[in-house]
Amino acid sequence: MLTIHHLRLSQSERIVWLAEELGIAYDLKLYNRRTDNRLAPDEYKALHPMGIAPVITDGDLVLGESGAIMDYIVAKYAPDTSKALGLVPGTDHPEFADHLFYYHWANATFMTNGMMALVAQFMGATELPAFVADRVAKGWTIVEKRLGEADYFGGAQLTTADIMMGFQLTTSRAMSGMSIDHLPNLKAYLARIGERPAYQRAMAKCEPGMPPKLD
Secondary structure, eight states: OOEEESSSSTTHHHHHHHHHHHHHOOEEEEOOTTTTTOOOOOHHHHTTTOOSEEEEEETTTTEEOOHHHHHHHHHHHOOOHHHTSSSSSSTTTHHHHHHHHHHHHHIIHHHHHHHHHHHHHHHHHHOOOHHHHHHHHHHHHHHHEEEEEHHHTBSSSSSEEEEEEHHHTTHHHHTTTTTTTTTTHHHHHHHHHHHHHOOOOOOOOHHHTOOOOOO
């Protein structure tokens, strides 16, 4: 049985959302963050050499990294379902390249920018270094522009690019307190995401008692 190990308030929520969209069977194990430093507990760190979320186990397999896990689940557990739902556009699809870009941009650039900002603040910076502030601002500009062009990051319908993007737009933002009142396209997009039954189920399981940050 596929087991998803979810560290509370972390990007492993993506994997639960994917599983719910696909309608596949899985076990879910929740792990609370430490109270002293808000990091993963020792039992979570012991799952994988990197000691960070997300992690899945499947028999003897232990796999980390959001993109690798999502590709693995789609390929092994739901290749036909994902195709039928349009979650992973094929190479002949007109929106294939857009989907592919945002699927990888989510962690490779967008979330990395946010992490650089977080580290700078953690180190005591009263203002972000210019190059970090510039990258962060460009990232949110790209988000708003894209969502003015299409209903979803991958195009006309939800794809795994949206599932990959979601954490930074919602739970991560809830922790930072960032407002999106100046981003109307993003606000409309998050309202659409919040209406999805699979997303509602996933977040209720991942963060019981905590409403998703959709405004």
